[in-house]
Amino acid sequence: MDEDTSKFIKVKEGKTSFTILKDADRIYDSTVFYNPEMTFNRDLTLLQILTILKTTDNDLVILEPLAGCGVRSYRILTELPDNRIKKVVAGDINSKAIEIIQKNIDELMLSDKLFTKQNDALETISEFLEYQNYVDIIDLDPFGSPVSFIDLSLNVLKMSNGYLFATSTDLQVLCGKFKDACLRLYNANSTRSFLCHEIAVRILLYNMIVSAGRIGIGIKPLISYQYEHFIRTHVQVVKGREYANKQHKEIGFVYLCDKCSYFEVKNITDMLGRENCPSCGNKMEKTGPMWLGQINDIQNIQNMLVNLEELNLPSSKKILKLLSGLVKEVNDIPMFYYIPFLVREHIKNKEKGIPIIELVEKLNKKGLKSSRTVFDPQGIKSEANYQQIVDILNE
Numbered sequence: 096m097d098e099d100t101s102k103f104i105k106v107k108e109g110k111t112s113f114t115i116l117k118d119a120d121r122i123y124d125s126t127v128f129y130n131p132e133m134t135f136n137r138d139l140t141l142l143q144i145l146t147i148l149k150t151t152d153n154d155l156v157i158l159e160p161l162a163g164c165g166v167r168s169y170r171i172l173t174e175l176p177d178n179r180i181k182k183v184v185a186g187d188i189n190s191k192a193i194e195i196i197q198k199n200i201d202e203l204m205l206s207d208k209l210f211t212k213q214n215d216a217l218e219t220i221s222e223f224l225e226y227q228n229y230v231d232i233i234d235l236d237p238f239g240s241p242v243s244f245i246d247l248s249l250n251v252l253k254m255s256n257g258y259l260f261a262t263s264t265d266l267q268v269l270c271g272k273f274k275d276a277c278l279r280l281y282n283a284n285s286t287r288s289f290l291c292h293e294i295a296v297r298i299l300l301y302n303m304i305v306s307a308g309r310i311g312i313g314i315k316p317l318i319s320y321q322y323e324h325f326i327r328t329h330v331q332v333v334k335g336r337e338y339a340n341k342q343h344k345e346i347g348f349v350y351l352c353d354k355c356s357y358f359e360v361k362n363i364t365d366m367l368g369r370e371n372c373p374s375c376g377n378k379m380e381k382t383g384p385m386w387l388g389q390i391n392d393i394q395n396i397q398n399m400l401v402n403l404e405e406l407n408l409p410s411s412k413k414i415l416k417l418l419s420g421l422v423k424e425v426n427d428i429p430m431f432y433y434i435p436f437l438v439r440e441h442i443k444n445k446e447k448g449i450p451i452i453e454l455v456e457k458l459n460k461k462g463l464k465s466s467r468t469v470f471d472p473q474g475i476k477s478e479a480n481y482q483q484i485v486d487i488l489n490e
Contacts, residue, residue: 111173113199127192129164138408154181155231160216162187165196186212186219220247235261245306252332264325269295286382288353289433292321293470297385313338319390348383356436387429420469431474441485
């Protein structure tokens with residue numbers, strides 16, 4: 096490589112030490128990008144792959160078509176049982192990235208497992224489809240939106256009933272700041288309201304489901320979450336047109352009031368017969384289309400919790416908090432009520448208040464399935480209707 100070797104620095108993430116190119120004052124601005132703030136994302140990826148390994152006898156082939164400096168691939172091969180990882184392909188269009196990855200392959204002695212591909216990500220995925228090469232997992236971790244890669248990825252994974260992992264870092268688009276861009280990229284209306292992060296996850300899943308349905312397959316969401324500046328979902332391909340047809344019936348819209356937290360969920364074949372909120376009269380916002388079904392597989396998450404003890408991950412405590420919250424959260428009810436808005440609009444005695452956990456307990460005692468939500472510490476998911484929650488708040 097032509098660069099001054101003094102620009103190469105060693106960094107460590109998890110148990111893996113590797114070389115990156117530092118040719119700018121901040122590593123974030125270097126020619127080959129490494130973002131230590133995405134460690135949580137990569138830690139959860141390792142945990143998910145370990146969980147998959149424990150449920151299959153197959154050795155895994157993994158494709159990372161947007162590899163950057165390659166840290167995800169190194170960690171997969173150095174921190175997971177390497178006898179179960181058959182091959183990892185790390186691709187990137189940046190020639191400097193490929194050179195850095197090759198340097199680390201030599202230093203970490205991974206030449207029998209890790210292979211590079213210098214190409215545009217779509218071309219890399221297309222080659223796997225063209226030559227019918229078997230892939231178990233495709234991990235999409237772009238700068239911005241993953242939607243342009245989903246169609247091809249699912250076509251490749253259809254052969255293996257494989258897994259698609261996808262990150263989206265364009266939360267300003269998915270969370271309503273740039274609505275035109277969201278409509279163009281995701282074919283959906285976004286929102287800046289209290290529900291923005293959950294709706295963002297569901298809009299991404301909707302795009303996956305539509306792409307899958309076109310080729311006669313469905314997807315099974317394993318885990319979906321928002322963390323800091325990104326959202327992430329892991330899904331498994333499920334073959335069968337009947338499954339896909341059924342799944343499409345759980346696509347729909349959410350009509351919400353960003354003043355009092357009232358919302359209504361409607362299937363894509365249904366219509367809402369009003370424009371204004373029946374609680375406060377404010378004009379409601381229509382968001383979607385989006386996936387309205389379950390966004391997490393509780394058995395998968397419970398397995399991840401068990402397997403977490405095997406991995407000494409930098410983000411273990413944060414992962415434990417997220418997974419524990421997901422296990423406790425009501426999983427078959429889309430959206431949540433934002434309690435500060437209900438209190439502001441409807442509580443008669445404003446000084447009284449009620450702790451969130453106490454409200455959840457009261458609802459459950461009345462036989463109304465309820466829980467807190469990982470999407471907002473001030474939100475609750477509940478099968479109770481809006482008025483039932485208002486009544487309990489005023490008891």
